[in-house]
Structures are given as structure tokens and as C-alpha cells.
Amino acid sequence: xxxxxxxxxxxxxxxxxxxxxxxxxxxxxxxxxxxxxxxxxxxxxxxxxxxxxxxxxxxxxxxxxxxxxxxxxxxxxxxxxxxxxxxxxxxxx
Numbered sequence: 001x002x003x004x005x006x007x008x009x010x011x012x013x014x015x016x017x018x019x020x021x022x023x024x025x026x027x028x029x030x031x032x033x034x035x036x037x038x039x040x041x042x043x044x045x046x047x048x049x050x051x052x053x054x055x056x057x058x059x060x061x062x063x064x065x066x067x068x069x070x071x072x073x074x075x076x077x078x079x080x081x082x083x084x085x086x087x088x089x090x091x092x093x
Contacts (some may be wrong), residue, residue, distance in 0.1 A: 001072045055081050
């Protein structure tokens with residue numbers, strides 16, 4: 001789905017939140033309820049502004065392959081809109 005939006009995510013990997021324990025943060029964004037609950041403590045983010053938005057989990061989609069792909073596209077597009085809005089509101093232009 002990312003490639004459809006011209007984003008190459010083939011080199012992306014998962015990391016543990018504790019790998020960033022000594023990194024100072026201005027913002028902590030969570031995009032699912034599970035992450036909000038399980039990553040509630042991040043040592044480098046004690047004074048960070050925390051923002052949360054729960055998006056549908058497309059991995060839970062059921063139905064035809066087309067319906068599942070649509071769920072992934074919809075979530076991708078919602079996260080993209082959230083990120084664009086965040087940048088516009090919180091980062092210097």
C-alpha cells in the first residue's frame with residue numbers, strides 16, 4: 001500500500017521503544033490504542049507533548065482480498081492526513 005503512494009518502505013524495520021530511552025522528544029504520537037497502552041512510559045519523553053489518534057487496524061479486516069486492500073488503503077490515507085495536519089499545526093514552517 002505504501003508503494004502505491006510512492007513511499008518505499010522496503011528498508012523499514014521495527015525497533016523497541018527502549019532503544020530510544022535516552023533520546024529527548026518534543027512530541028510522542030501514538031496511532032493505535034495498543035501502542036498508547038503498552039508504550040505509555042518512554043524515558044526520553046517525560047516532558048513531551050503526547051498526541052493520540054486511534055486508527056482502524058487493517059490487519060483485522062475480513063472479506064475479499066479487494067475489501068482487505070481497501071481497508072489498508074483507508075488506514076494509510078487516514079494516517080497520512082493525520083501526519084500532514086500534525087506538521088501544519090506543530091512544526092515551524
